[in-house]
Amino acid sequence: MEPSGNPSPHRNLPQPDSDRFLVCGLGSLGQHCVLSLKEFGVKVTAIEQIEPKTWEIPNIPELLDDLIIADCRQNQILQQAKIERCRAALLVTTNEQANIETALAIRQLNPHTRLIVRSPKENLNQLLSEQLGNFIAYEPTQLPAAAFAIAALGTQTRGFFSLDRQQLRVIQRRLTPNDPWCHVRPLHDLNTRNRRLIGYHDGEDHPSVSFYYWDPDTVVKPGDQLIYIETTDTLLQPVSMSSVQSSQHPQRQFWQNWRERLKKLWQKGRQRIRQIALISGLIVIVLLIIGTLLLHWNFPQSTLLSAFSATAILLLGGYSDLFGEFEQMDDIPPWLQLFSLGLTLAGTAFVGVLYALLTETLLSAQFQFVKQRPPIPQANHILIIGLGRVGQQVAEFLLELKQTLLGITFNLELDSTILPEMPLIVGNVQNVLPQANLATAKSVVVVTDDEILNLEVALMSQKLNPDSHIVIRTAGQALGQHLLPILPKAQILGTYAVAAEVFAGAAFGENIITVFRLNNRTVLVTEYEVEEEDTLNGLLLAEIAYGYGVLPILHQKPPNASNLMPSDDIRLGVGDRLVVLATIEDLKRVEQGKIAIQPKQWRIRVEKAFNDEAAFEGANAIARISGCSLNIARTLMEQLPATLSVPLYHHQGLRLVRELHKLRVTSALIPIQVSR
Numbered sequence: 130m131e132p133s134g135n136p137s138p139h140r141n142l143p144q145p146d147s148d149r150f151l152v153c154g155l156g157s158l159g160q161h162c163v164l165s166l167k168e169f170g171v172k173v174t175a176i177e178q179i180e181p182k183t184w185e186i187p188n189i190p191e192l193l194d195d196l197i198i199a200d201c202r203q204n205q206i207l208q209q210a211k212i213e214r215c216r217a218a219l220l221v222t223t224n225e226q227a228n229i230e231t232a233l234a235i236r237q238l239n240p241h242t243r244l245i246v247r248s249p250k251e252n253l254n255q256l257l258s259e260q261l262g263n264f265i266a267y268e269p270t271q272l273p274a275a276a277f278a279i280a281a282l283g284t285q286t287r288g289f290f291s292l293d294r295q296q297l298r299v300i301q302r303r304l305t306p307n308d309p310w311c312h313v314r315p316l317h318d319l320n321t322r323n324r325r326l327i328g329y330h331d332g333e334d335h336p337s338v339s340f341y342y343w344d345p346d347t348v349v350k351p352g353d354q355l356i357y358i359e360t361t362d363t364l365l366q367p368v369s370m371s372s373v374q375s376s377q378h379p380q381r382q383f384w385q386n387w388r389e390r391l392k393k394l395w396q397k398g399r400q401r402i403r404q405i406a407l408i409s410g411l412i413v414i415v416l417l418i419i420g421t422l423l424l425h426w427n428f429p430q431s432t433l434l435s436a437f438s439a440t441a442i443l444l445l446g447g448y449s450d451l452f453g454e455f456e457q458m459d460d461i462p463p464w465l466q467l468f469s470l471g472l473t474l475a476g477t478a479f480v481g482v483l484y485a486l487l488t489e490t491l492l493s494a495q496f497q498f499v500k501q502r503p504p505i506p507q508a509n510h511i512l513i514i515g516l517g518r519v520g521q522q523v524a525e526f527l528l529e530l531k532q533t534l535l536g537i538t539f540n541l542e543l544d545s546t547i548l549p550e551m552p553l554i555v556g557n558v559q560n561v562l563p564q565a566n567l568a569t570a571k572s573v574v575v576v577t578d579d580e581i582l583n584l585e586v587a588l589m590s591q592k593l594n595p596d597s598h599i600v601i602r603t604a605g606q607a608l609g610q611h612l613l614p615i616l617p618k619a620q621i622l623g624t625y626a627v628a629a630e631v632f633a634g635a636a637f638g639e640n641i642i643t644v645f646r647l648n649n650r651t652v653l654v655t656e657y658e659v660e661e662e663d664t665l666n667g668l669l670l671a672e673i674a675y676g677y678g679v680l681p682i683l684h685q686k687p688p689n690a691s692n693l694m695p696s697d698d699i700r701l702g703v704g705d706r707l708v709v710l711a712t713i714e715d716l717k718r719v720e721q722g723k724i725a726i727q728p729k730q731w732r733i734r735v736e737k738a739f740n741d742e743a744a745f746e747g748a749n750a751i752a753r754i755s756g757c758s759l760n761i762a763r764t765l766m767e768q769l770p771a772t773l774s775v776p777l778y779h780h781q782g783l784r785l786v787r788e789l790h791k792l793r794v795t796s797a798l799i800p801i802q803v804s805r
Contacts, residue, residue, distance in 0.1 A: 153201040154222030161629030176201040217243035217636040269628035274522035280600040281572040288645030306351040317345035328356035508569035515577030572598040659705045664722040671697035675778035683708035729776035739793035747794040
């Protein structure tokens with residue numbers, strides 16, 4: 130997912146009115162956007178052309194600070210909504226033209242309001258971004274495509290995306306007794322240049338999405354669950370085909386495929402026409418044989434080849450070519466002349482039928498030469514049911530990961546040229562599922578635009594294959610909540626609920642690169658660009674990570690190259706680029722500048738240094754990791770034993786203790802005594 134437009138971060142709130150936002154369109158997406166924005170504690174005004182009789186989210190009217198029933202494209206309505214005081218406008222009506230017109234109108238009234246627009250037109254969005262500035266556009270139905278694809282894998286992979294041409298994946302797995310990490314690796318040791326720990330839990334429950342709530346010195350053991358992100362140079366391994374297909378000799382499989390195609394040719398589609406064509410072809414062959422024998426018998430001097438050629442000419446309407454002159458006909462028996470005329474008439478009729486079938490086939494294909502699709506897989510494949518925009522994006526993502534797919538669509542008018550690398554079945558729901566080898570499928574992704582149809586297909590899939598991974602697309606909250614009791618093993622993703630978190634994050638000036646789902650929550654891969662008055666400016670990555678509760682995974686100080694899994698010791702400056710993993714709650718904390726999820730409650734007590742060199746290097750480590758000045762660190766090392774006055778986060782302090790131990794400096798972490 131690549132958004133259209135460049136981010137323009139403004140995370141501070143310089144004026145009281147800068148926490149006012151406008152949402153145009155209160156459909157499913159608009160209501161979820163209001164819900165996500167209110168989590169930030171901001172004022173939200175909404176414009177809706179027709180007030181809904183019922184709300185998908187019942188308390189939406191109470192959440193809104195102002196609701197205007199009117200056309201959002203009118204300047205006076207936008208002025209009534211105080212657009213000149215709005216920090217951002219989310220234009221999310223179902224009418225694309227209305228969204229674009231409203232964006233143009235807002236830009237005339239307020240050149241600074243950030244515009245977040247619902248639009249699938251990538252080229253137009255890019256042009257508007259260049260002309261209007263502070264503009265970004267998304268297509269909400271496409272935002273969760275990667276989440277659907279990852280859920281369909283049914284593996285330990287929970288997320289897969291690219292940053293600066295480097296592939297990263299998020300893994301969640303439970304350790305086994307034979308795992309090399311067990312009993313010998315503490316949690317902090319799992320963090321390397323290519324890996325960062327996201328979550329840990331030592332019980333049977335799934336780990337939460339919150340970061341840094343574990344003790345870094347904990348030694349992992351069998352049964353523990355780990356979630357981590359790592360770089361990878363290769364895509365996921367392809368899923369193997371069934372043993373029947375893989376073990377067959379290529380030539381035998383070729384002829385078997387042709388036999389299956391001939392059988393289907395007789396049974397499927399336009400059966401009557403094809404039966405007539407087949408009968409006509411057989412009659413032509415019989416006439417060709419009889420004519421060849423009769424001509425050769427009547428003219429012994431002729432060869433079988435010449436007799437065959439003459440018969441073929443007669444069948445193709447060439448009677449006049451062979452009997453064009455009266456003098457030549459005197460030597461030919463009358464019965465043979467009549468038989469030859471019959472051959473010409475029969476050939477004209479039957480060959481005409483074959484020509485008609487060929488013409489009809491070419492016209493039905495619209496003169497397109499379509500690449501032959503692969504055969505339907507027999508087992509261990511992923512079914513993608515519904516090949517609209519979401520389904521096609523999910524398929525493209527999984528094809529990139531070398532997965533074995535089977536597409537199913539109920540749209541008889543679907544373009545036959547899309548995704549030629551994937552086998553495809555077209556028909557109604559009752560007929561196509563039995564052909565799809567559903568009982569041996571690995572996963573089923575149901576992403577049609579019809580929620581009731583998705584429910585029907587999901588229930589049929591569960592009945593045919595209770596062990597398959599079922600991923601269901603829904604638009605709203607209500608149906609998804611009701612589906613959980615009857616489909617407890619299914620993953621139910623609300624398209625607009627996920628998309629709304631992206632729209633809300635973008636409203637605050639952040640660039641949401643992609644999203645993925647982790648333990649039923651949305652994790653946003655968010656990009657920041659540090660500005661002069663930014664709340665991130667001047668902070669160590671350790672303070673950003675442990676203070677805001679986000680996970681930095683990329684840092685870049687232009688024009689230098691970017692650095693994945695950056696060190697906690699980096700201090701951000703103006704112009705720096707930072708990419709983090711965060712939930713919508715984490716983004717809220719960054720927006721509000723609260724560096725205190727868990728305040729700094731620890732200090733480090735340094736007891737002694739082994740020698741002068743250890744004291745010198747220890748002071749460097751203290752300054753680097755704690756962020757204090759080098760003079761303070763050197764003064765501390767000259768007065769041992771002593772306690773550093775700078776408070777630290779728990780993970781930050783433990784890391785400093787470990788670094789000092791390597792430098793032969795004895796130290797310990799002590800809690801700050803909070804006075805009451």
